[in-house]
Amino acid sequence: MKKEIRTFALGMLLSTSILGVVYYQYDKQQPLTQSQVEAYLKKHHEIALSNAQYHALQEKANKANKQAKQGTPNITTVHIYHLVIEKGDVPAKFAKKLETAKIIADADTLTSYLETHQLTRAIRPGTYEIRSDMSYEQIAAILTHGKR
Template sequence: MSKKNVRILALGFFISGLLLALFYFVFPAPSSASTQNNNEVDELKSEVSYLQSKIAEMEVAQIEEPAADVEVEASEEQPEEDTEENNEESEENADTEETEDATEEENQEEEVEEDPVVTSTVTIGDGQPSSVAASQLLDQNIIEDRFEFDSFLEDNDYAPLVRPGSYEIRSDMSYEEIAQALMGR
């Protein structure tokens, strides 16, 4: 090959490299951007649902709190006529309230015990972060707080060990058991 031919070949490689670089920076790969956007949208949706549930809990707490304040104000407005009768009545009310509280606690324990165990399938795709699994677990009512579960995975260095696949998860499993299942162990 002559010197002229080698220079033309080198110039061709140089121009090809410039064209490839130009297309790479001007027209980025759409599949990676759309996947990233979809993941961001999913994360934002789960954050919104989490915040909505917290707002609902706070509204319920606010509604219950003023009702308790009204009862206290009503009892403060009643004049005390006969202290002995009031003391006897208050002791009886206290005993009644204690038994009611104990009954309520027993009922709540029974309700907790009666919660059915939910079994669900969690599917993790190649390259998906552990937060996707946490979002699926929240959506399927396996866990109550996806951020807490994701923090658990990060704190225990389990997040990078989560493997792609489909896993059967039950609502009675602890975070440790769920993490072990998601790691394929």
């Protein structure tokens, strides 16, 4: 009986050793490339934000929650800006204009949104009325579909 238990224990030790060696030899994953990350985000209809953008959104949400809990009305001023896009204008140029006019919080975020959704080539020249209460998606829809 002792011999069988020792043989069983030796078999368990040998199996565990083999599994450990295989696990540590083949568990080395390669880091993801930029193109793999972009393909994943595009497939799942998601976008990536920088830490600064994420924290800015989080802070804005916390501020709105505090105002709602205090019972104070959330009064916001809506700014209206007439954006003129000339033929050949790049998104960074008019995004900076919108940021300066306090229509959007961050020009880089709008530019990233347009690039991520491959809308930069679909932007049409013209004059557009953009409001500060619009989302990036709404702004992109106006700029690409020509609604004035």
